[in-house]
Amino acid sequence: MVKPTVFIVDDDQGMRDSLAHILTSMHLSVEAFASAEEFLARFDPGRPGCLLLDVRMPGMSGIELQAKLKEKGRALPIIIITGFGDVPMAVSCMKHGAIDFIEKPFRAEPLLASIRRALEQDSTGRAAEQIRDEARRKLSPLTPREMAVLDKLVLGKGVKEIAADFGLSYKTVQTHRAHVMEKTGIDSLAELVRVWLAAEFNRP
Amino acid sequence: MSDTDASLAPLQLELEQCRARIAQLEREAAENALAATIPRLVETRHNLLFELSRDALCVLDDAGMFLRVNQAACDMFGRTEAEFCGAHISSIETPINAVSAGETFSQYVAAGADESGDFVFLKPGGQTCMTEYSARRVAPGLHIVALRDVSERRRTAEALRTRDEQFQQLVSRMHIVFWMIEATTGSVLYISPAYAEIWGQSCEDLIRNPESWWALVHPDDLALLADTLKRVSKDTTLKGEVVDFRVNRPDGGMRWVTVWAYPVLDSRGDITRIAGITTDITDRKLAEEALQRAHDELETRVAARTAELTQANAHLRSEITERIKAQEQLSQRQAELAYVQRRSTMIEMAGGLAHELNQPLAAAMNYAGSCLTQLAEPAPDLATVRGSIEQIINQAERAAEIIRRLREFLQKRDPRVAPIEIGDCVREAVNLLQFDLRRARVRVTENLGESLPQVLGDRILVEQVLVNLIRNAIDAMDQTPPEERELTIRTKLGPIGGVEVAVTDTGRGFSSAARSRLFQPFFTTKAGGLGMGLAISRSIVESLKGRLSIDRGDGRGATLRMTLPTLTEVGTGHG
Numbered sequence: 200m201v202k203p204t205v206f207i208v209d210d211d212q213g214m215r216d217s218l219a220h221i222l223t224s225m226h227l228s229v230e231a232f233a234s235a236e237e238f239l240a241r242f243d244p245g246r247p248g249c250l251l252l253d254v255r256m257p258g259m260s261g262i263e264l265q266a267k268l269k270e271k272g273r274a275l276p277i278i279i280i281t282g283f284g285d286v287p288m289a290v291s292c293m294k295h296g297a298i299d300f301i302e303k304p305f306r307a308e309p310l311l312a313s314i315r316r317a318l319e320q321d322s323t324g325r326a327a328e329q330i331r332d333e334a335r336r337k338l339s340p341l342t343p344r345e346m347a348v349l350d351k352l353v354l355g356k357g358v359k360e361i362a363a364d365f366g367l368s369y370k371t372v373q374t375h376r377a378h379v380m381e382k383t384g385i386d387s388l389a390e391l392v393r394v395w396l397a398a399e400f401n402r403p
Numbered sequence: 404m405s406d407t408d409a410s411l412a413p414l415q416l417e418l419e420q421c422r423a424r425i426a427q428l429e430r431e432a433a434e435n436a437l438a439a440t441i442p443r444l445v446e447t448r449h450n451l452l453f454e455l456s457r458d459a460l461c462v463l464d465d466a467g468m469f470l471r472v473n474q475a476a477c478d479m480f481g482r483t484e485a486e487f488c489g490a491h492i493s494s495i496e497t498p499i500n501a502v503s504a505g506e507t508f509s510q511y512v513a514a515g516a517d518e519s520g521d522f523v524f525l526k527p528g529g530q531t532c533m534t535e536y537s538a539r540r541v542a543p544g545l546h547i548v549a550l551r552d553v554s555e556r557r558r559t560a561e562a563l564r565t566r567d568e569q570f571q572q573l574v575s576r577m578h579i580v581f582w583m584i585e586a587t588t589g590s591v592l593y594i595s596p597a598y599a600e601i602w603g604q605s606c607e608d609l610i611r612n613p614e615s616w617w618a619l620v621h622p623d624d625l626a627l628l629a630d631t632l633k634r635v636s637k638d639t640t641l642k643g644e645v646v647d648f649r650v651n652r653p654d655g656g657m658r659w660v661t662v663w664a665y666p667v668l669d670s671r672g673d674i675t676r677i678a679g680i681t682t683d684i685t686d687r688k689l690a691e692e693a694l695q696r697a698h699d700e701l702e703t704r705v706a707a708r709t710a711e712l713t714q715a716n717a718h719l720r721s722e723i724t725e726r727i728k729a730q731e732q733l734s735q736r737q738a739e740l741a742y743v744q745r746r747s748t749m750i751e752m753a754g755g756l757a758h759e760l761n762q763p764l765a766a767a768m769n770y771a772g773s774c775l776t777q778l779a780e781p782a783p784d785l786a787t788v789r790g791s792i793e794q795i796i797n798q799a800e801r802a803a804e805i806i807r808r809l810r811e812f813l814q815k816r817d818p819r820v821a822p823i824e825i826g827d828c829v830r831e832a833v834n835l836l837q838f839d840l841r842r843a844r845v846r847v848t849e850n851l852g853e854s855l856p857q858v859l860g861d862r863i864l865v866e867q868v869l870v871n872l873i874r875n876a877i878d879a880m881d882q883t884p885p886e887e888r889e890l891t892i893r894t895k896l897g898p899i900g901g902v903e904v905a906v907t908d909t910g911r912g913f914s915s916a917a918r919s920r921l922f923q924p925f926f927t928t929k930a931g932g933l934g935m936g937l938a939i940s941r942s943i944v945e946s947l948k949g950r951l952s953i954d955r956g957d958g959r960g961a962t963l964r965m966t967l968p969t970l971t972e973v974g975t976g977h978g
Contacts, residue, residue, distance in 0.1 A: 210841065211762050213798055217769030220791065224776045255841050259886065282758040304765035307772030 203318045204248035206275065207231040208238045208264070210256045214280075214303075218251060221307055227314065235259035239267055247325055249276045249317035252297075254288050265295050276317035276324070278310075334397035340382040348375040352388065353395045434543075459534075459550040462541075467492035467508045470545070479534075479552055481527040496525040511538050512546070522550065533557050580660075580681040583667065586636040586674050590614045601660060601683045603652030621649035621657070628662070635664045635677050647684065659688035734818070737946055742815045744939045745867050748874070749813055755838030760805050767798035808835055811863060818864055820947065822857035822970050825865070825894050825902050832869035833892070836877070843877045844885040850893040858902045858967035860947045865967065868943050868951070871936040872906040872963050879910025879961065897966040901949065907962040913953065940965075 205227050209215040215231045222229045228248075232238035236259055238250075250268075254261045261279060268274045279300035281289040289300035298320060299313045341349065351361045362372040385391045453460055459476035463469055469487040477484055480495065493505030501523045511518045519537035526532050534550040541547050574581055574595035581595040590613035599605050602619055609616055620628055624647075631646040643665035650658045664679035749756075770791040777783045777791070808831060833840070833847055840847055858865075873890065880888045889909045897903040937951075944951040949967040 211766075213766035213801065214762055214769075217766035217773070217794065217798070220794070221769045221773040221776065224773045224787065256844065260844060263885075282761050285758075303761050304768040306768065307776060 201247055202228050203321060204228045204230055204246060205251060205314055205318075206238060206248055207251045208233075208235055208256070208261075209251070209253040209280065210234060211253065214253065221310075222314070225307070225311060235261070235264040235267075239264065242268070242271065244271050247318075247321050249278060249314060249321055251278050251280060251314070252292075254279050254281045254285060254292060254300075261292055261297075262295050265292065265297065269296070276320045278313050278317055330397050331399050334394040335400075337383045337385070337394055338398050338400075341379060345375050345379050345382070348372060349379050349391070349395060352376065352379070353392045456549075457551075459552075461487075461548045461550070463492060463508070463546045463548060465512050465544045465546070467505055467512075476550070479532065479550060480524075498523055498525060498531060508538075508548075515540075521553075578683060581678075582681065583676050583678045584613075584632075586666070586677050588614065589617060589632065591616065592676060598681075601658055601681065602650055603654050603656060619650050619652065621651055624648035631662075632664060632677060635666050636674050639666055639668060639672065639674055641666055643679075647688070657685075658683055659685045734946060737942055738816075738818055741864060741867060741939055741943055744871075744936065745812060745863075748867075748870060748936070749809070752835070752839060752874075755836070755842060756805065756809055758842075759838040760802055763798040763801040763805070767795045767802075770794040770798065805834075812866065812870075814863065816863075818861040818946070820859055820861055823860055823862045823865065825855060825858050825904055825967065826851040828862060828865045828869055829892050829894060829904065831862075832866045832873055835866070835870055836873050839874065839877055840890070843880065843888065845877055845880060845888040845890050848889065848891045850891060852893075852895040852902075855894060855896065855902050856969040856971070858949075858969055860949070860967050864943045864947065865965075868940040868965055869904065869906070871940045872965070875936060875963070876906055876908035876910060876961075879908050879912070882911055883909055900972055901966040901968045903964055903966045905962050905964045907960060909960040912959060912961045 205222050207215055207218050207222075207229060209218065209231070210233050212233070215233065219229045219231045232241075234256060235252075239259070252261045252264065259267075261277075265274065265277060268277075274296055277292070277297040279289045279292045279297045280303060281300050282303050286300075286302070289297075289302075293300060298317055301310055301313055338346070338349070347365070348361060351364065356364070358369060358372045358376060361367075362369045365372070379391070380386060383391070383394065385394060453473050456473055457475055459479040460473045461469055461476050462471040469490050469492065472480075472482075472484055472487045477487070480487075482490075491505065492508045493503060495504040497503050504522070504524060507522065517537070517539045519535070522534045522536045524532055524534070531554070532552060533554045535553050536548055536550045538546055538548045574597065577595070578597050578600065579595070580597045580601060581593070582591065582598070583593040584591050591609055592613075594606050594609055596606060598609065598616075602609075602616060604615065604619065617625075628646055628648045631644045635641055635644050643663050645661060645663050647659060647661045650660055652658060660681050661684045662679055662681045664677050666674040667676040667678045669675045774788050774791045774795075777788045812835060829849060829851060833849065869892075873892075876890050880890075887909050889907075891905075891907040893905045893907070895903055895905075941951045944965055944967070947967060949965060951963070951965050953961060953963050
């Protein structure tokens with residue numbers, strides 16, 4: 200498994216360097232960037248880690264960076280670094296998906312704890328993603344009609360009910376169900392429900 | 404008639420004839436007697452007179468033969484008596500152009516009357532001798548001619564006439580009056596022709612009325628003139644006195660004359676006359692008067708102008724004093740106002756500055772944490788620890804620097820104008836606003852010109868202006884998309900001297916209406932603004948003899964320019 204990296208984005212060199220220094224001394228892998236744009240340009244969604252983000256920077260703000268990262272498909276867990284009195288901004292960032300904020304100046308321990316939590320979440324997230332991706336891979340051969348039948352099946356509806364809902368013949372629905380089982384290689388309804396849930400199709 | 408008569412008649416006739424004969428005989432006898440007596444007469448009765456006469460006397464007969472001459476005649480003609488006797492009058496030589504002596508004499512004899520006249524002859528030496536003669540017949544056929552030598556008298560008269568003529572020629576051409584008056588009466592004895600020219604009264608009139616010239620002397624000058632002439636008439640030792648006076652001419656004109664008068668002594672050494680020279684000095688006097696007038700006028704004017712200037716100067720002095728006082732008060736007020744504005748700015752910036760201060764503190768804590776982590780290691784890397792501690796020091800210094808900047812900016816003090824580096828001011832101002840710039844997410848580009856001359860200014864005031872300009876720019880960009888918020892600060896040599904700092908933003912700019920009121924106090928385009936920033940900035944810049952201007956306001960940003968004078972431009976006169 201790839202070692203996670205703590206990405207630091209702070210335009211203040213003193214802060215950036217000192218953060219990198221302390222995290223390095225804690226045997227963390229660190230990469231520092233002076234701006235959101237710079238980070239974004241070199242961002243690789245596949246790399247595990249977390250993001251230490253100063254909330255106020257010239258140019259792209261922390262919130263904007265969050266949005267951009269989301270567009271790229273995967274949000275790194277973000278820890279917001281804020282000055283005192285900047286809490287409303289930090290809260291706003293949390294609403295947009297940041298997992299924590301930490302107020303300057305701070306001691307090493309709470310920062311480290313926060314980073315650990317973030318890395319863990321990233322790691323968990325990546326594991327969940329793997330499961331979801333696997334489920335989606337399994338369901339991917341299904342035709343839309345088969346998917347529609349599956350959606351009804353996992354809700355506990357019988358073939359007769361489904362045929363009535365769609366105005367299809369009993370036999371046709373039965374054939375669809377057979378194809379679903381066949382294409383996914385799943386032989387129990389319980390297993391089918393688990394895969395369907397893992398694929399998270401019904402989530403936004 | 405009676406018989407007697409008839410008989411007497413021949414007797415009477417015979418008687419008559421006898422009587423006539425007697426008268427004739429008597430006449431003849433008388434004539435013969437006279438002829439016989441003349442030489443005797445001359446000799447006896449007049450001989451002495453004849454000889455003693457100083458006139459030349461010559462006795463001649465009708466033919467012009469000399470019968471007798473006296474000694475004076477011998478002297479006159481240069482002959483002896485013997486030489487005269489038997490000589491004819493034509494032997495007297497006369498000048499070629501004159502009538503000969505013989506002719507003159509024969510004409511006289513022919514005329515038969517006594518005669519007198521001039522006669523010129525030549526002496527034996529050829530010398531011309533002029534005479535006045537008178538010829539008289541003293542007896543039938545006997546004439547006496549008397550001659551008087553008038554050569555000397557004639558020559559003297561001629562000389563006098565010539566001299567007089569020369570004098571007349573001399574004075575007639577001169578504009579100077581020569582004169583002579585009676586010492587006692589002042590009446591004129593002689594006056595030269597120029598008198599008429601000056602006095603406007605003819606010389607003839609004056610001669611007819613010799614005291615009339617006094618009437619033409621200006622009344623104001625009479626006493627002076629009379630005094631002078633009196634002095635001249637009393638003092639024989641005087642060489643002369645000079646007096647100027649005015650003449651009122653009969654024609655109404657006025658003349659200035661100067662008189663040099665001196666006493667004339669008679670043979671006894673008494674002063675009987677005064678002579679002098681009078682010159683027309685009207686032109687000179689008028690010129691002098693004009694000059695004097697001009698001079699007086701000038702003096703008056705100079706005096707008036709001097710008084711005016713003195714007053715103006717005093718006024719100016721007090722005005723200057725007042726103005727200096729007012730200026731001092733104004734600059735005091737200005738400094739106070741600038742301070743107040745600085746303080747209010749600082750209050751607005753306080754939050755940001757606290758953040759700014761937080762940065763080095765947070766960084767220092769990070770390094771400190773790093774040290775602790777290192778030291779907790781079984782084998783701490785001391786070099787890393789040392790590096791961290793150095794970083795802590797750096798960050799502490801950075802914090803101190805922020806505080807120093809803050810304290811300086813908040814200092815209440817009198818302006819101190821000194822040579823400063825404009826680039827330093829720009830960096831300080833940007834540093835003061837570091838947080839505000841960050842919070843507003845404005846990118847700053849400092850484009851500082853290299854080797855620019857130092858400018859003259861108060862560092863804090865210049866920073867204050869820059870802070871105001873930058874804050875203004877930040878506020879102007881609040882509607883600009885964050886990625887387009889650019890602040891550029893450029894320093895360079897001003898186009899017309901000085902060093903220019905241009906602060907350019909990418910904000911909304913200013914409408915032309917706003918631009919015209921931009922530097923007015925309490926004018927603001929911002930909701931929460933007090934509107935003092937730019938007004939105070941301009942007054943600060945102007946107090947530093949600089950300029951503050953805006954050159955774009957088209958809605959795509961604005962550039963505010965501050966130009967400050969360089970050391971060489973302001974020179975040493977700057978206070």
